[in-house]
Amino acid sequence: MSNEQFVEYENLMKGRPHLVILGAGASIAAIPNGDKNGKQTSVMWGFIDKLDMRDIIESVSLKTTSENLEDIYSELDSRTDCDDVKRILESRIMNYFSEFEIPDEPTIYDVLLLSLRKKDCVATFNWDPLLLQAYQRVIRITKDLPKLLFLHGNVAIGICEKHKSVGAIMNRCPICNEHFSPIRLLYPVAKKDYNSDNYIKDNWNAISHYMKRAYIVTVFGYSAPKTDKEAIALLKNGWGEIHDRNLEEIEIIDIRSEDELVKSWDEFIHSHHYGVFDSFYKSTLGMFPRRTCDAMFDRLMNCKFLDSTKGLRENMSFQDLESYFKPILEEEAIHKGGFSID
Structure with a gap:
C-alpha cells in the first residue's frame, strides 16, 4: 500500500461512525442522586x-x-x-x-453527546426523557451532535401520524401545525415485535445501518438480556460474523465483572478487540472526546502511544465543558476529519 493509499484508508476508517448503545444502567449513571426533583430511576426489577x-x-x-x-x-x-x-x-x-427532569448541572448524558459528532449515533432502550433533555441544552454549545435512536420508544418523542413527522413531544408538526401525539412505547413482553410500529421499525433499521458501518460500538449500562432475543438478533444481524469484524472494537461501560460482561457480548467480540470500563471517563469516549475513532486508529494501526490525561474530568460545569470543547470545535471548523491524536 502506497503512502497516499494509506492516508486515504486512514481517513476512511477515522470517518466511520461510533455507535453508543444505552441501557437502564446509563440513565442510573446519569442521575445517581436522582433527577432535578430527587426522583430516582431504576431497573425493571421491583x-x-x-x-x-x-x-x-x-x-x-x-x-x-x-x-x-x-x-x-x-x-x-x-x-x-x-x-x-x-x-x-x-x-x-x-x-x-x-415526570423526570434532568438536573441543572451537567450529567453523563450531556458529556456523552458532546463527546460524539454528527457521523456518530446514540441508540437507547430507555423510556425516560433525560437523553433528549440533555440534547436540547448541549445543542447550544454545538449543533454537530450524534443522531439519536429510541429503540423502545420514548416519552419525550411525539409523532404526527398523518405526515410522519417526528419531534419533541411538546412541539407541533411542521406541516399541519397540530400537536404531536405520543409515540408508542414498546412494552416488555417476552417476545417483542420490532416491526409492529413504523417509528420503532425505522429506528431498528437505522441501528442496523450503524452496526454495519461502526468502527467502535460502546455498550453503556445495557445488560443484553437473554429474554430480549429479538433485539440481540437484530443487533447481531447488523454486526455480522465476528471474524469479519477483526478491525473494529467493542467497549463496555458497566459496573459488573469483566468475565460476566464479555460472556454477555461474546457473539460481538473478535478475539481481544474489546475494552471493559467501570466509568465513562475511563473509556475512549471520556479520554478522547469527539476523536474516538481517530484515537482508536492511531493506537491500533499507527501504533501511537496516546496521552489520555487530557480527557474529560468528572463534575465539570457547563462553563468547564464549553472551555474544554472550544479548541476541539475550532479544529473541526478548519479540518473536516482525519484528526491526528497527539
Whole structure:
C-alpha cells in the first residue's frame, strides 16, 4: 500500500461512525442522586412498587411470582381478562417516566453527546426523557451532535401520524401545525415485535445501518438480556460474523465483572478487540472526546502511544465543558476529519 493509499484508508476508517448503545444502567449513571426533583430511576426489577401498582396487580392473581416488570407485563399481555390492568400499567409507566427532569448541572448524558459528532449515533432502550433533555441544552454549545435512536420508544418523542413527522413531544408538526401525539412505547413482553410500529421499525433499521458501518460500538449500562432475543438478533444481524469484524472494537461501560460482561457480548467480540470500563471517563469516549475513532486508529494501526490525561474530568460545569470543547470545535471548523491524536 502506497503512502497516499494509506492516508486515504486512514481517513476512511477515522470517518466511520461510533455507535453508543444505552441501557437502564446509563440513565442510573446519569442521575445517581436522582433527577432535578430527587426522583430516582431504576431497573425493571421491583418496578411495580415504584408505580404503586402492587394492589392492582395482586387483584388479578398472576401465576408468575417474579418481581420483574417484563415477566409481569408478559402475563398480563397474554390474558384477555387482564386488559384493563394492562392499560392502567401502561398509563402509569408513561406518567412515571414523563415526570423526570434532568438536573441543572451537567450529567453523563450531556458529556456523552458532546463527546460524539454528527457521523456518530446514540441508540437507547430507555423510556425516560433525560437523553433528549440533555440534547436540547448541549445543542447550544454545538449543533454537530450524534443522531439519536429510541429503540423502545420514548416519552419525550411525539409523532404526527398523518405526515410522519417526528419531534419533541411538546412541539407541533411542521406541516399541519397540530400537536404531536405520543409515540408508542414498546412494552416488555417476552417476545417483542420490532416491526409492529413504523417509528420503532425505522429506528431498528437505522441501528442496523450503524452496526454495519461502526468502527467502535460502546455498550453503556445495557445488560443484553437473554429474554430480549429479538433485539440481540437484530443487533447481531447488523454486526455480522465476528471474524469479519477483526478491525473494529467493542467497549463496555458497566459496573459488573469483566468475565460476566464479555460472556454477555461474546457473539460481538473478535478475539481481544474489546475494552471493559467501570466509568465513562475511563473509556475512549471520556479520554478522547469527539476523536474516538481517530484515537482508536492511531493506537491500533499507527501504533501511537496516546496521552489520555487530557480527557474529560468528572463534575465539570457547563462553563468547564464549553472551555474544554472550544479548541476541539475550532479544529473541526478548519479540518473536516482525519484528526491526528497527539
